[in-house]
Amino acid sequence: MTISEVSKKYNLTADTIRYYEKEGLIPKVPRDKNGIRDFDEGSCGWIEFIKCMRSAGLEIETLKQYVSLFRQGTATVKERKILLIEQREKLLKKQEDIKATLDRLNYKIEKYEEIEKGKLKDFTEKP
Amino acid sequence: MTISEVSKKYNLTADTIRYYEKEGLIPKVPRDKNGIRDFDEGSCGWIEFIKCMRSAGLEIETLKQYVSLFRQGTATVKERKILLIEQREKLLKKQEDIKATLDRLNYKIEKYEEIEKGKLKDFTEKP
DNA sequence: ATAGTACTTAGAGTCAGCTCTAAGTCAATA
DNA sequence: TATTGACTTAGAGCTGACTCTAAGTACTAT
Numbered sequence: 001m002t003i004s005e006v007s008k009k010y011n012l013t014a015d016t017i018r019y020y021e022k023e024g025l026i027p028k029v030p031r032d033k034n035g036i037r038d039f040d041e042g043s044c045g046w047i048e049f050i051k052c053m054r055s056a057g058l059e060i061e062t063l064k065q066y067v068s069l070f071r072q073g074t075a076t077v078k079e080r081k082i083l084l085i086e087q088r089e090k091l092l093k094k095q096e097d098i099k100a101t102l103d104r105l106n107y108k109i110e111k112y113e114e115i116e117k118g119k120l121k122d123f124t125e126k127p
Numbered sequence: 128m129t130i131s132e133v134s135k136k137y138n139l140t141a142d143t144i145r146y147y148e149k150e151g152l153i154p155k156v157p158r159d160k161n162g163i164r165d166f167d168e169g170s171c172g173w174i175e176f177i178k179c180m181r182s183a184g185l186e187i188e189t190l191k192q193y194v195s196l197f198r199q200g201t202a203t204v205k206e207r208k209i210l211l212i213e214q215r216e217k218l219l220k221k222q223e224d225i226k227a228t229l230d231r232l233n234y235k236i237e238k239y240e241e242i243e244k245g246k247l248k249d250f251t252e253k254p
Numbered sequence: 255a256t257a258g259t260a261c262t263t264a265g266a267g268t269c270a271g272c273t274c275t276a277a278g279t280c281a282a283t284a
Numbered sequence: 285t286a287t288t289g290a291c292t293t294a295g296a297g298c299t300g301a302c303t304c305t306a307a308g309t310a311c312t313a314t
Binding site for chain 4: 129130131141145161162163164
Binding site: 056078084104105 | 212215
């Protein structure tokens with residue numbers, strides 16, 4: 001698979017994929033005799049994984065570290081687990097922030113609806 | 128309330144608060160005779176609101192727009208509602224991304240636990 | 255064989271969102 | 285009165301995560 005095919009498949013720019021490889025977020029991608037990347041299943045799996053993690057906001061630096069541990073083999077299982085647990089904590093925190101904000105947005109949207117329907121003519125405006 | 132008090136209260140740096148005011152994320156803060164900011168309840172309310180929205184990832188530009196509409200009065204209620212609904216959509220999408228990533232992290236953490244306990248000695252490693 | 259297209263690299267540029275610096279004002283304390 | 289410390293400003297600098305540029309190579313189609 002060429003980079004442009006992978007780019008379409010995962011909806012990432014070729015630049016981003018090259019950047020991820022350069023930074024070590026994904027292991028080195030195999031090349032053909034001309035030095036052109038030829039993505040196999042393994043490479044695609046990594047890209048899919050990184051895309052998922054990035055979509056939730058995990059940092060490049062963290063993912064780089066994870067890949068690095070991964071490549072050092074089973075001896076790093078414990079460390080990897082710790083890293084993933086840390087990231088889970090962060091995501092749980094983020095989830096709560098989003099939940100709180102969604103509650104607030106819902107409340108405000110409802111209020112605005114009431115104003116539009118004329119139910120709340122003298123709404124005291126607050127942020 | 129001085130900027131440093133507000134800074135402590137909301138755990139934001141004074142620089143960030145000044146930046147928010149300069150950018151128009153919060154309405155102009157009242158000043159004393161020496162030009163020093165004296166935050167009232169209104170200002171604090173805005174800061175709290177912006178902090179909540181930012182914690183969920185709403186963009187500066189979007190919040191700036193919201194504040195601008197807000198300051199134009201009740202004529203902009205409809206537009207404000209549309210803006211907030213858009214942001215709610217974005218947050219719901221983000222929530223899903225995080226949920227998917229959390230599922231994946233939980234699965235991997237569990238696998239790593241099994242390896243540690245010796246249940247899974249020949250774990251085929253994949254990202 | 256010439257043009258077009260897809261790839262390659264190193265490195266520069268961009269953007270959001272702060273964060274810091276420098277130079278200055280003012281009020282309170284030693 | 286001198287200094288300390290909290291504030292002020294404009295604007296420069298930083299970080300993370302891309303995104304783009306320039307210059308070059310290789311295969312394909314006319």
